[in-house]
Amino acid sequence: MENKNKTERESVVIRFTGDSGDGMQLTGTLFSNLSAILGNEISTFPDFPSEIRAPQGTLGGVSGFQVHLGAGKIYTPGDDADVMVAMNPAALKVNAKGIKKHGVLIFDADCFGKSDLDKANFNTENPFEELGLSETIQLIPVPLSSMTQESLKGFELDLKSIMRSKNMFALGLICWLFNRPIDQATHFLKTKFGKKQNILQANLKVLTDGFNYGNNLHLSVSTYLVDKSEETPKGKYTIINGNKATAWGLIAAAKKAGLELFLGSYPITPATDIMQELAARKDMGVKVIQAEDEIAGITTALGASFAGALAATSTSGPGLALKSEAIGLAVMAELPLVIVDVMRGGPSTGLPTKTEQTDLFQALYGRNGESPAVVISASTPANCFHYAYASSKIALEHMTPVILLTDAFIGNGTSLWKLPKLAELDPINPNYVKPGMEDVKVVSRDPETLVRYWSVPGMAGFEHRNGGLEKDYETGSISSDPENHQKMVDARQAKIDYIANVIPELVVEGNPDADLLVIGWGSTHGHLITAINKLNDEGNKVALAHFNYINPLPKNTSEVIKKYKKVVVCELNSGQFATYLRSKVPGEYLQYNKVQGQPFTANELEEHISSLLK
């Protein structure tokens, strides 16, 4: 079984592409899971169309799953693929630009006939030449469909079910190519199909045959060895996507604070998983309302917050727009509330399944009146847990709505997650009224933090009326007095500003002694640090300041930025964070922006940053 031709690699990028019905997400997930179990660092990115099942074989229906595995630290799912699996010509066409020079393309030779090529709008019978790939990549045609049919002879399955298993043939082949024993994949399949014995056996058979096909035919391609990562801190790990991590961060915060978790939400791509994850956690006592609309999602949550729960709502851009008025009420009523916005391409319905950072202005400013709210962003799938937890802590301890920005890229993407214990997490102490404070009013504030004291229905002696009308600073009664309004507006702003004292300071990564500072926020961290590390390894000097806390900004923001001669803000929008920074820390900011519904690539960042060094 020894394959003599093995290439050792620091990291490898594999992309599985096919029809949205071809099972590429499952194949990719299985492969990344078993790589992680063998000790690799991993990062994944599913990229799928918003159509559930576009016509078979057409460009609109192409679904992809990319995984980056490494023997060292991995920050992104990778730019271009070393190895690509294409189940049909449409998949090839959509992903052609994403194959590395000298990369390997494995394709289903049974699905590259004339009619298949027509469906994908190829003009000639040689799609590889047409795409300019024949010279630069290594083609491995594998008759996936017919081999799968052959493999399942004797199984009592209809053709449709047989064809559905061909992704397992591809997976088996990839396992061979990457020297992955298939027993771990077998374990996953048993978990997935355990109850459907026939399907399980079929999948196992095809998987094994796919592996053996590679092994026996001595395909003229070298296999890859990617060693265990030694850089990962020791500990127990799993793989988690950002939406699940967000949901679990909320659960952890509720448990830590000793509160019930309540989620009011409405299905919306790409945020729905958060609701589904929490709806499944009855064992954790989570109360979930799938509301009649986005507005009811947030207003049920606000009602729950008023009643004393840790309340959250989850949505994406269009939903955040609908929630604006209720966020304003949370600002005015000074109630804790976590609003998760898993950003997608906009405006309007935009690109529902694609990633963007274009909701920043909406989160910061999208309300009537002077309406400051806390805005926080997560930067990796796994740290969605931490920032959902931090958002909850700030909401509860500072009596404010907190908008947590994640996006389709980290929401759906996965990374390794070091498993936490509840005891290790920061304490959460809501600013409750205390016995003896019976004369406290709905607006009474802690003199230092300006946080109002929280009393909830059921607490005797603290009955009060809250609402969206302006209140008197002293008594809490409704007031339209001019000076009082000014005072209340200032107090609500000062309360948010104070939070800068409790959030971590901005850390500079890369080479802090550089002249050039790159600034990013949210999910672009992985691509930025990959590009910057590479430039610094090559002898350049580049610093990175990456923001997770957006409003308020970390206390040392101005101090950090002013140290550098040249500053460039890189973000997946037309310059929203750059504009915000100009208003907070005036100065000259260069911009690097992309609004294509796709993450940055480390290559394009490297190229651009490098051009700024000249």
Place this chain on the structure above:
Amino acid sequence: MESTELKLYTAKDFKSDQYVRWCPACGDYAILNVLQKVMAELGVSPTKTAVISGIGCSSRLPYYISGYGFHTIHGRGAAVATGVKVANPELTVWQITGDGDCLAIGGNHFIHSVRKNIDINVLLFNNQIYGLTKGQFSPTTKKGYVTKSSPFGTVEMPFRPGEITLGARGTFFGRLLDVDLKSSQMTMLAAANHKGTSVVECLVNCIIFNDGAHSWLSEKASREDRIIVLEHGKKMIFGKDRNKGLVLDGFNLKVVTIGEDGITEDDILTHDAKCQDPTLQLKLIYMEAPEFPIALGVIRDVDADTFNDGIVNQIAEEQEKSKIKTFDDLIDSLEQWEM
């Protein structure tokens, strides 16, 4: 029946220190007074009482009740109240809303809270006009009515709140009239005692912008001939002389006089508010002047599971079954490995 038990609370215990700011002689005052009496009668402490409202004249009401109150945003009171009740089922939750707040901007939340059967008591103040914005027509304004935003009369049909409530599978619908104190108290108390969403349409007079909208039935001299107060299990008899009643004539209701045409009290329908089939209850809701008396009282009051109980029960069942008891158990349940 007179209670011999010592009452825990009086209406005064539910009055807040806030000055009531409705126009003098507004019908809302009457509803507020009845509500405070009913709250006292109910015996739930102000501490465990939450009053939630949207926006509009009536939605100012929470400020005047001494318990926990939340004056929210236009149309969303039903959703906020839903969240309050689900998060803290021990509270008695009242939702105060108006014809615009509930049936125009808040229509979606209204039908869904009714459908879900959240255990809240909804007081729907219906004055058939927008008062706070100074006199535009509402979804319950009669067709052809001239208002500031319909200078040539409206060209649209009004909603019938009872019909929507039953259409949304409502389990309780009652109706009261601001000036008819006794039936108002009976209706509101029944609503409070009902498990599930109780919708009470409160016919109130807006003295400034729609004075006399309900005058046909509110005139004291003729009122008893023009209203019928429905109570479960009681004969559908009304009138100053208690000699008028409702009978079925084919599929339709008909007003008859006891003692005329051989009609006796036995011929008069007995009200069945507990009947799951809403057909006859709808006919009572549809009754319009001058052919019929207007139905007040408890029109529908049927048993059904509530959403809030459903959530609590499901959680209890799953927690009983699950091996995952703590957050750390949850983490341990994941596929995991050492690195």
